[in-house]
Amino acid sequence: xxxxTQTPRNRITKTGKRIMLECSQTKxxxxxxxxxQDPGLGLRLIxxxxxxxxxxxxxxxxxxxxxxxxQAKFSxxxxxxxxxxxxxxxxxxxxxxxxxxxxxxxxxxTRLTVL
Amino acid sequence: KQEVTQIPAAxxxxxxxxxxxxxxxxxxxxxxxxxxxxDPGKGLTSLLLIQSSQREQTSGRLNxxxxxxxxxxxxxxxxxxxxxxxxxxxxxxSYQLTFGKGTKLSVIP
Numbered sequence: 178x179x180x181x182t183q184t185p186r187n188r189i190t191k192t193g194k195r196i197m198l199e200c201s202q203t204k205x206x207x208x209x210x211x212x213x214q215d216p217g218l219g220l221r222l223i224x225x226x227x228x229x230x231x232x233x234x235x236x237x238x239x240x241x242x243x244x245x246x247x248q249a250k251f252s253x254x255x256x257x258x259x260x261x262x263x264x265x266x267x268x269x270x271x272x273x274x275x276x277x278x279x280x281x282x283x284x285x286x287t288r289l290t291v292l
Numbered sequence: 293k294q295e296v297t298q299i300p301a302a303x304x305x306x307x308x309x310x311x312x313x314x315x316x317x318x319x320x321x322x323x324x325x326x327x328x329x330x331d332p333g334k335g336l337t338s339l340l341l342i343q344s345s346q347r348e349q350t351s352g353r354l355n356x357x358x359x360x361x362x363x364x365x366x367x368x369x370x371x372x373x374x375x376x377x378x379x380x381x382x383x384x385x386s387y388q389l390t391f392g393k394g395t396k397l398s399v400i401p
């Protein structure tokens with residue numbers, strides 16, 4: 178089984194709908210992240226969480242919210258989806274034990290299309 | 293604000309060639325530099341991590357170098373194979389992980 182899972186893998190929705198993307202991990206990591214990837218723009222950080230009680234905004238948090246339900250679960254919500262939120266969304270985790278060696282482990286991604 | 297640039301954006305080589313992918317970054321205050329591989333429609337897989345105090349790391353046919361003072365890293369792939377075809381992403385860790393836009397590599401049999 179994959180260490181970092183995302184559901185759903187694909188989603189098509191309409192403008193104005195509320196959408197939740199879910200991420201679960203079995204790596205036992207404290208740190209979790211949400212990114213979006215757009216052609217020509219690379220990966221950009223939306224939100225990150227260093228533990229259950231710690232949530233931080235990333236580079237592009239407007240229009241998104243998150244919930245860290247447990248160490249293993251981190252959800253991303255789009256309260257009212259708009260077409261420019263069409264993108265590939267990735268969840269990632271890291272141990273966070275030492276900054277110089279902290280690598281991130283990525284889920285398979287969720288392809289979201291907002292019509 | 294940290295910016296990461298990767299050149300070239302795309303590269304096509306015949307099987308068996310050695311190749312170099314380039315990455316540059318604007319702020320040398322980093323904890324580490326990482327190279328990832330991304331296959332179409334899939335997530336990222338970590339290939340190599342170079343700590344800020346290190347000059348290079350090797351894994352099999354891959355060798356990554358880091359020159360922090362000049363803000364540059366290279367990923368060297370020896371004896372390329374069709375299975376190496378993917379997009380390679382460079383990322384630097386400062387207060388967060390900042391990614392380049394990637395180099396799309398195609399290895400032609």
